[in-house]
Amino acid sequence: MARILVTGASGLLGINLAQETMTAHEIVAVDRGKLVNAPYKVLKKDLLDSGAVDSILDSARPEWLINCAALANLEACEDNPGLARRLNTDLPAQMAKACKTRDIPFVHISTDAVFDGRLNSFYKEEDEPNPLGVYAQTKLDGERAVLAENPNAIVTRVNFYGWSLTGRRSLAEFFFHNLTYNKSMSGFTDVKFCPMLANDTARVLIKMLNKGLSGLYHLVGPQAMSKYQFGVEIARKFSLREGEISPKSINTSSLSARRSNNLCLSINKLSTDLGESLPQFSTGLDEFYTQHQQGYPQKIRSYAQD
Numbered sequence: 001m002a003r004i005l006v007t008g009a010s011g012l013l014g015i016n017l018a019q020e021t022m023t024a025h026e027i028v029a030v031d032r033g034k035l036v037n038a039p040y041k042v043l044k045k046d047l048l049d050s051g052a053v054d055s056i057l058d059s060a061r062p063e064w065l066i067n068c069a070a071l072a073n074l075e076a077c078e079d080n081p082g083l084a085r086r087l088n089t090d091l092p093a094q095m096a097k098a099c100k101t102r103d104i105p106f107v108h109i110s111t112d113a114v115f116d117g118r119l120n121s122f123y124k125e126e127d128e129p130n131p132l133g134v135y136a137q138t139k140l141d142g143e144r145a146v147l148a149e150n151p152n153a154i155v156t157r158v159n160f161y162g163w164s165l166t167g168r169r170s171l172a173e174f175f176f177h178n179l180t181y182n183k184s185m186s187g188f189t190d191v192k193f194c195p196m197l198a199n200d201t202a203r204v205l206i207k208m209l210n211k212g213l214s215g216l217y218h219l220v221g222p223q224a225m226s227k228y229q230f231g232v233e234i235a236r237k238f239s240l241r242e243g244e245i246s247p248k249s250i251n252t253s254s255l256s257a258r259r260s261n262n263l264c265l266s267i268n269k270l271s272t273d274l275g276e277s278l279p280q281f282s283t284g285l286d287e288f289y290t291q292h293q294q295g296y297p298q299k300i301r302s303y304a305q306d
């Protein structure tokens with residue numbers, strides 16, 4: 001059992017990571033005030049406050065730090081580039097340094113969005129990134145700053161889905177809720193990605209820490225699909241009407257931040273270094289369905305209620 005400090009614990013990855021690991025490990029979550037009823041210790045802190053990183057590390061004394069805090073909304077990053085830089089670049093660099101000083105293994109979460117999408121194949125860790133917007137640029141700068149400060153850190157480029165604290169954070173929830181209420185929606189046919197259930201992401205992160213890995217790794221699902229196909233998979237799993245999802249091109253969307261249309265990452269390096277394959281998309285989707293049947297979404301949401 002390790003004491004794990006999880007920052008960004010109210011976010012989509014953070015909440016599922018804490019939930020997934022809390023039985024085998026001691027979780028100390030850092031949150032700005034949303035988690036009022038969580039079954040693990042919560043430190044209330046704004047990570048951008050002066051001295052916040054040192055103070056949480058000194059009070060929690062974790063054996064591992066996993067940083068899931070970020071400004072992860074692409075439009076918000078375009079609107080607030082200064083805040084995006086502070087959260088996505090400067091804060092992780094500060095954490096990397098503070099963990100190095102204290103000899104605490106550090107995991108920083110990055111993104112599959114650092115590439116421009118022009119490659120017609122799966123991106124490898126050594127491929128040259130070319131960020132298309134403020135989010136991707138500040139995340140790439142964060143990766144580089146973390147590894148410059150602390151070469152022993154783990155930096156993972158991820159993509160995940162799951163049930164969230166608000167019920168509205170993930171693409172899977174978007175499809176599930178619209179399908180449930182028979183509302184028509186569209187799904188991009190020309191954006192490909194490799195989704196992984198957040199609980200699988202959490203389990204792999206723990207394996208990486210246990211194995212003592214360091215450096216940059218791609219950590220996504222092994223199966224590539226379009227966002228439209230992903231919606232169809234959700235519809236089929238829950239026996240909902242896939243015909244409500246209209247295929248659409250991202251070129252016709254009103255989203256303001258530029259996006260890559262190839263987010264597919266090769267996971268060869270990680271599966272080789274772990275000595276095992278990463279979880280299949282179908283097993284993750286089965287678990288997402290079972291979680292729903294067993295009341296997992298309500299349980300997660302109850303952590304934000306008195």
Ligand SMILES: NC(=O)c1ccc[n+]([C@@H]2O[C@H](COP(=O)([O-])OP(=O)(O)OC[C@H]3O[C@@H](n4cnc5c(N)ncnc54)[C@H](OP(=O)(O)O)[C@@H]3O)[C@@H](O)[C@H]2O)c1
Binds near residue numbers: 014030031070073111
């Ligand atoms: N979702 C995806 O599929 C995806 C894809 C690629 C990469 N990623 C990366 O994965 C990581 C986790 O993403 P996510 O989707 O879980 O993000 P998220 O749901 O937007 O959560 C972000 C978290 O950061 C916290 N945070 C923001 N500013 C803070 C501050 N000043 N002090 C303390 N906490 C603060 C938020 O707290 P509040 O709730 O208080 O705002 C929230 O808990 C990020 O690094 C993201 O870039 C995500």
